[in-house]
Amino acid sequence: MKAFPPLQQSSRKREFSLYTDAERSSVVYHWLFTSNGFRELDTLCLNLDGAHSHGWQSMGIAHYLGLNEAHHNFFDQCPMSYALSLLLAQSDQDPAYALIYCYLRDWHQSHPQEEEVSVLLAKEHDPDYQTQQVEASYWVLHTLVNSSDEQQIDDQLRALATLDPKKHAVKLGKHHYHVSDAALKEAVKCLYDFQCQICQTRVYRPGWLATLPRSAQWHFLNADAHHILPLYQEGPDSLDNLLCLCPTCHRKFHTEQLHLIRHNQNLGCEDVILGRQWQVTEKHPIILHP
Incomplete structure (x- = not known):
């Protein structure tokens, strides 16, 4: 070969x-x-x-x-x-x-x-070889973060908060880039290194090593991106309406077992069935729409 x-x-x-x-x-x-x-x-x-x-x-x-x-x-x-x-x-x-x-x-x-x-x-x-998903991973890695220093990666990912919702484009430096829905979801997962914002769970694939560079580890991790206000309820397709979740917590949001609550400046999550509450990891601005 x-x-x-x-x-x-x-x-x-x-x-x-x-x-x-x-x-x-x-x-x-x-x-x-x-x-x-x-x-x-x-x-x-x-x-x-x-x-x-x-x-x-x-x-x-x-x-x-x-x-x-x-x-x-x-x-x-x-x-x-x-x-x-x-x-x-x-x-x-x-x-x-x-x-x-x-x-x-x-x-x-x-x-x-x-x-x-x-x-x-x-x-x-x-699911790891669906064309739109692979294209999103490629854009995030090679265009959005590219050769960024480890400490700059979060800033590059959070830059998508400035996305123009009408054009679905973002300005990075001197250039404007079209950002697909899949790329936006991929970016929020990368921002949290595919760790659930609710329970801190990570889903690993064979090949993951803790010694790999941060962006190289993403290929061997799995998570879901969740719209806080669903698109069918006219929720915005924007970074501030997205969470990085494990599949279990994602399902619990859709069954309405979990709800987000804001107390002062802290974002929390409530399990309305089991009566538990805990703080949500928040590395990007999150808006709770009424």
């Missing part, structure tokens, strides 16, 4: 944000499996006039993912199962590999070929 060339990601997300997952999948597939250049990909994958767009749109998508000339036609004549296996083997190192894997898998599933990919390899129902 030949080594996949190292990725060289760009933080520029403008072109990537303009297109659907299906269009991104098409760009990734054709860049890795064919000899078509970016001008051709603008036409073939994005329905643009490649001669006019100069290939800049598909190039922007590829470069955001870290794909460059070294990856062009890399999987020529290779079976899809080989490509997916190679990328999956490296997905623990960098979520970019997992995202490229997701796009190739999605393209394959929407363009049935003679080759069948096993259910185990496709991971279609694995």
Whole structure:
């Protein structure tokens, strides 16, 4: 199995944000499996006039993912199962590999070929390999926190509190970034290092080590993001309306066993069935809507 060339990601997300997952999948597939250049990909994958767009749109998508000339036609004549296996083997190192894997898998599933990919390899129902979730993890790690000092990570994550709700965009430094709903949820989980704000529980995956850098540990942790005021009740999709919870506490909020209470400046939680109360960990502003 030949080594996949190292990725060289760009933080520029403008072109990537303009297109659907299906269009991104098409760009990734054709860049890795064919000899078509970016001008051709603008036409073939994005329905643009490649001669006019100069290939800049598909190039922007590829470069955001870290794909460059070294990856062009890399999987020529290779079976899809080989490509997916190679990328999956490296997905623990960098979520970019997992995202490229997701796009190739999605393209394959929407363009049935003679080759069948096993259910185990496709991971279609694995929540850790849902395309939107992987894209959110990738954006948080490579764009939001990137090379930030450990002490600056919380500030970068809390910066999403300034999100423009109408444009769903945030200004970081000199640049504006579109922030998906999934990325906002991922950010609140990363802010608390996937530790439940109510009971302090963490859910671990194999591979977690306490010696790993903080952001590297996130890949091996699991938690839920909970809207305090539900979206169906017109709750805002904003950082101040989100909690990081373990699956058990998340379910208890939805069954109304748990309720949040504010006393002066302290945020607490009450178990209305068992009559218990305790303080909530609060690293970001949280608003309790009436």
